Amino acid sequence: QVQLQESGPGLVKPSETLSLTCTVSGGSTSSYYWSWIRQPPGKGLEWIGHIYYRGSTNYNPSLKSRVTISVDTSKNQFSLKVNSVTAADTAVYYCARVLPGSSGYYPYFDYWGQGTLVTVSS
């Protein structure tokens, strides 16, 4: 069974950088896509972006200028950085595995991590 676990600071100051890591067990980051999604308290889900294990990325344009997703296959981890955070970045951040579609296109989510709350406040 594939398991994903987010880790990182729960409190970040405004204008600083939010950094999270997702550790994968029961599977390898040397295949598939790996994604980050967030959910502000009491609100819906927002896709942040994903990375293919070979390093190519897709980001949500609403965040693209501030976001970097990277993968470290040697540690079986992938990471998220969000620069210049504000209170609007306060959310539960989820990591998830993304499987390629049957044709190799149109990848879709399967396993999700439990999520971690990040609060942006001074």
Add this chain to the structure above:
Amino acid sequence: DIQMTQSPSSLSASVGDRVTITCRASQYISTYLAWFQQKPGKAPRSLIYAASSLQSGVPSNFSGSGSGTDFTLTISSLQPEDFATYYCQQYHTYPWTFGQGTKVEIK
């Protein structure tokens, strides 16, 4: 961005009821539509991909249908563990987008 609109936003139902949730995309998305279940304080759980394919381990009382712009999630016989919020998500076009959610509550 493609807008995903779910209806209703919430519903009340009893154990054993048949429940249907609809999801409409603002543009054509073929069958690149997924459904998720989320319980309070928990991560979303993937239920369905490709509009109608069940993820591994998902009970057969869940089913999905639709193509193009209109989709449905059906729970054939609501169980106590099915009370949750359900989200649809399109993965046809970047950025991927989610519906606003449908909360299924106990009547």
